[in-house]
Amino acid sequence: MPDYHPQALDKKWQRRWHEARAFEVDVDPAKPKFYCLEMFAYPSGHAHVGHVRNYIIGDVMARMKRMLGYNVLHPFGWDAFGLPAENAAIKHGIHPEVSTRGNIAHMKGQLQRLGISYAWERELATCDAEYYKWNQWLFIRMFEKGLAYRRRSSVNWCPSCNTVLANEQVVEGGCWRCGSAVETRDLEQWFFRITAYADELLTATERLTQWPEKVLTMQRNWIGRSEGARVRFGVEGEPDAGIEVFTTRIDTIFGATCVLLAPEHPLVARFAERAADPAAIRRQAQVFRTQDRSARISGEIDKQGFDTGVRAVNPFTGGTVPVWVANFVLGEYGTGAVMAVPAHDQRDFEFARTFGLPVRVVVTPDGQPVDAASLTEARPAYGTLVDSGPFTGLSSAEAQKRMSTLARERGFGEATVQFRLKDWGISRQRYWGTPIPMIYCEQDGIVPVPDDQLPVELPKLAQFTGRGDSPLAQVPEFVNVTCPRCGGPARRETDTMDTFVDSSWYFYRFADPRNARQPFDPAAVKYWLPVDFYSGGVEHAILHLIYSRFFARVFRDVGLVDHDEPFTQLLTQGMVLKDGAVMSKSKGNVVDPDTMLEKFGADALRLYVMFVAPPEKEVEWTDAGLEGSARFLARVWRLADHWNAAIRTVAPAVPAGAALGAAERALRRKTHDTIRRVTADIEQRQQLNTAVSAMMELVNELYAFSEGTATGIPGRRGAEQADAPAVAERPETAAVVREAVEALVRMLAPFAPHAAEEMWEQLGHAGGLAAARWPVFDAEVARADEIVVPVQVNGKVRSRLTVAADASEADLERLALADPAIVAQLAGKTVRKVVVAKGRLVSVVAQ
């Protein structure tokens, strides 16, 4: 065999794979399919080892599944629209199209140099008109179904990025991308009605059994379902008016001593008119509205509020309570108004104590009334109702039912379900995104662009000013159109779509990426989808994954797909840290894969990143670990080199009934045990680090075996190879070694494909690993002839029995009690119990 030059092998095999179109696939109903997908990349310019870890995880899965006989779809693409490219254009004057295409080209090269087995012919970029055309097509379908709608709304506005942010993109009151404090603005915005699917998105999480529990919990919390009731309080002096509140505890309504409005509640302005000084009320409400959200949360800003002077009528008691505006009531949740029950809600309690509002206890564990004056905090509302008129004495649960029913019968309320999930605002006042395909006509109102005029292409823009309005509004030939309906003058929508729209369905497009007539052929999607294995960062646990689940249902409801859930198994991969921090250009701690490739080759990098920790865990990058992996690969190479001549001439299978010595049988056992472990570790457990460990053990075993047969494997090329002829002299030995080495090389292939290909070829196999099958575990071979069973007396190991592997529990017990060492231990004692654990341990309890 030639010397081991990993960099040369990288080049050689990457070229071969490319020439053979090795990873391109077609629909083939005769074969089981496996759709392996890593979250596609934002083309930021350079992939660092943190990004690359994800692609290697996916590649190990994909390459292994191919060897198991699956038809594997493993595509890659680019989430190419987005702010950074546009911001760079504003700063440096380079058009986003130019920088994005350049970045894609560079990063694609990086991934190819790593030997990731992508079907590159399916590559797509979301900034391709052939792709975003279908964003627009789907938008129009959603508009037709009422799932896309336009309304004026106050939106989250990032003053630094100059754009609107979805609720999901506001993190701790700041922009998810730049961290700037988010402001509020009123704009006409397009929304997707994701709330129509809230219940379904929630309940279906139970079927996602192969998703991490953490992600499911996050999604459930995000959707935030709560059961409760809406109740309309009357307004004293205004018989037609009402204040609707949402409560999860209608049974505590006799304890409501105030009604609280959110500062942005529409009734605030109206009630202000009734006050002595309307301007003061409006001003105070405005102060609350602009209070910094994050400070309110983290700094625990005091409960603040003021009395509107208006009094509300409790429909259950007929009594009146004051109506206040409170800074802690959220305008966007529920009805924007709540009833305050200070005795049973901590927030209401604090509010009541601050402003001297009455406190009334209405639920107690034993049904005995409690004096509210003694309370220092709100009491849990569990037990039986007290001081609640006709409902007194009922259990809390029963009261909730009866009160909701009464409210419905009398027409002042009903039981409802409330979600935290809000509709998804998708309008962005930016250039580098999908144009929203809508036209505004004075005559006909909002008119979708006809399908045959799609795509609405992004005009080439020369100037990027970074001013806050939509850049497309500055392009008259884009804005000014004729109405598709009446032919009159009309104006185009100049906002673009949130880039999360692009990423919510790209995995469907991969099934049929060049389709010019539809987003995809439903038959192709029916074959390939759902994605069997999806991996990416946890940072997408909510946004991307919930939007994708939503889009799957939209595609289902337009009749293009017949499933709900797009991703069967999800793996959230941990980040790679350097010096304890996430890699980033600004921190200067980026580990560039290309530098590592030049030094150690792709295989060592791939192997190390898989070996260092389980895929979900965060890891700290160390160069020393990488050197260890390079060393291991060199060790494997020497092993193959050492035995190659002796073993390539024997048949690749160990003959049945071959007379093997103890060492040979032990090696075979190790080989098959390793096959079992590696297969399960990759396929079932995705515990890729222990799969590598298992292979390392096998290599150690092979070295020890070599040591046992003759002189050992030389450490350096050119030294003696004395035992190779010795192996060759005994065909059985050669067959056993060949079996071990070939199993090893194939199992190594997903991790270190370049070296594995070369060794496989050197071992005399034509057609490369593409023609190779994953080694098959033989339980018969793996079973030991004899096993050593520890025998304990009262928890201490006192002897070890060497017995036949298939010894029965009764045999073990009998042999243990006859063992001299055990007999000695038992002298003068009575055996109370003997436990045989899985045939692997005997435990004697004596007194």
Place this chain on the structure above:
RNA sequence: GCGGAAGUGGCGGAAUUGGCAGACGCGCUAGCCUCAGGAGCUAGUGGCCGCAAGGCCAUCGGGGUUCGAGUCCCCGCUUCCGCACCA
């Protein structure tokens, strides 16, 4: 505050169902090989006692269940992550 995950050698981490804790690797030590070695091979490497055989102690702390606990239960501590005035 609520929810989730986790705490194992000098380090990264194993231990699949409650069954010999520390696999595998890094690092370190010694020997061999070598003109040389930041290469390779072999051996050792949780702590304490012991020349040794062997023994004792050890999986964040404290209790418990069990013949047997890193693993299960209870209490506490610490760390990380998510959500956060959601009525």
